Amino acid sequence: MSRYLSMSVTDKIIVPLDVPTEAAAIALLDRLPDVTFWKVGLELFVATGPTILKELKKRHKKIFLDLKFHDIPNTVAGACASASEYGVDLMTLHATAGKTALNAATEAIAKSPSPPQLLAITLLTSLNSRDLAFDLKIPLELPEYALQMALLAKDSGINGAVCSPQEVAQLRQVCGKDFVLVCPGVRPNWANTGDQRRVMTPKQALDAGADYLVIGRPITMSDDPVMAWNRIIDEVST
Numbered sequence: 001m002s003r004y005l006s007m008s009v010t011d012k013i014i015v016p017l018d019v020p021t022e023a024a025a026i027a028l029l030d031r032l033p034d035v036t037f038w039k040v041g042l043e044l045f046v047a048t049g050p051t052i053l054k055e056l057k058k059r060h061k062k063i064f065l066d067l068k069f070h071d072i073p074n075t076v077a078g079a080c081a082s083a084s085e086y087g088v089d090l091m092t093l094h095a096t097a098g099k100t101a102l103n104a105a106t107e108a109i110a111k112s113p114s115p116p117q118l119l120a121i122t123l124l125t126s127l128n129s130r131d132l133a134f135d136l137k138i139p140l141e142l143p144e145y146a147l148q149m150a151l152l153a154k155d156s157g158i159n160g161a162v163c164s165p166q167e168v169a170q171l172r173q174v175c176g177k178d179f180v181l182v183c184p185g186v187r188p189n190w191a192n193t194g195d196q197r198r199v200m201t202p203k204q205a206l207d208a209g210a211d212y213l214v215i216g217r218p219i220t221m222s223d224d225p226v227m228a229w230n231r232i233i234d235e236v237s238t
């Protein structure tokens with residue numbers, strides 16, 4: 001058994017199964033047995049449906065089902081009710097679906113025997129201040145906008161938010177210790193940023209107050225995913 005398994009920090013790093021087939025997902029699960037928390041997002045779920053969730057449960061893994069619901073309240077509530085039947089740990093919807101949809105989602109999952117924790121997307125980590133101001137025409141500074149989306153979610157009964165590590169300290173301070181904060185947009189110094197725009201290193205993100213980090217391509221697209229995973233665990237443990 002790897003020495004990394006004994007460190008609770010491993011449970012804070014969620015690795016996304018951003019691959020197009022069940023076979024590719026299973027190859028990653030086999031390659032990275034020390035990963036305890038996996039994310040299933042749109043690419044894989046559209047390809048496999050809930051089959052992949054059963055495989056993860058068989059392996060006793062925690063599951064973040066990241067389908068980012070964004071629709072009218074009735075539809076969001078129905079999707080949340082259906083998805084909560086899978087017995088996953090975390091689920092996402094966009095804060096910009098609005099207060100009524102966020103409330104409806106909260107009520108819909110409350111009926112589940114094992115409700116997931118609901119997380120609201122504040123502002124995708126692939127967007128920067130320029131995108132917010134010029135393309136989306138949002139007349140707020142980016143950190144203020146992310147905070148307002150988190151507060152909207154919190155006031156609507158949502159358990160936590162997905163935010164960039166650059167905003168996590170402020171959200172932690174304002175939203176409190178029980179609000180779950182999950183940060184994608186995490187890049188070790190040695191990894192490419194790719195399409196992520198608001199990044200920090202894993203250690204910086206955890207030190208700033210993130211409960212969980214989502215780290216994908218630096219691990220999964222590495223020539224040696226096990227080495228990349230162990231390197232990240234070492235960096236956040238020192």
Ligand SMILES: O=C(O)c1cc(=O)[nH]c(=O)n1[C@@H]1O[C@H](COP(=O)(O)O)[C@@H](O)[C@H]1O
Nearest residue numbers: 016066123124125162184185214215216217
């Ligand atoms: O909800 C998410 O997980 C998410 C929100 C966000 O704002 N940014 C973001 O990158 N993500 C997801 O986090 C993962 C990041 O992957 P990498 O960029 O490869 O580390 C992807 O699966 C994204 O779908």
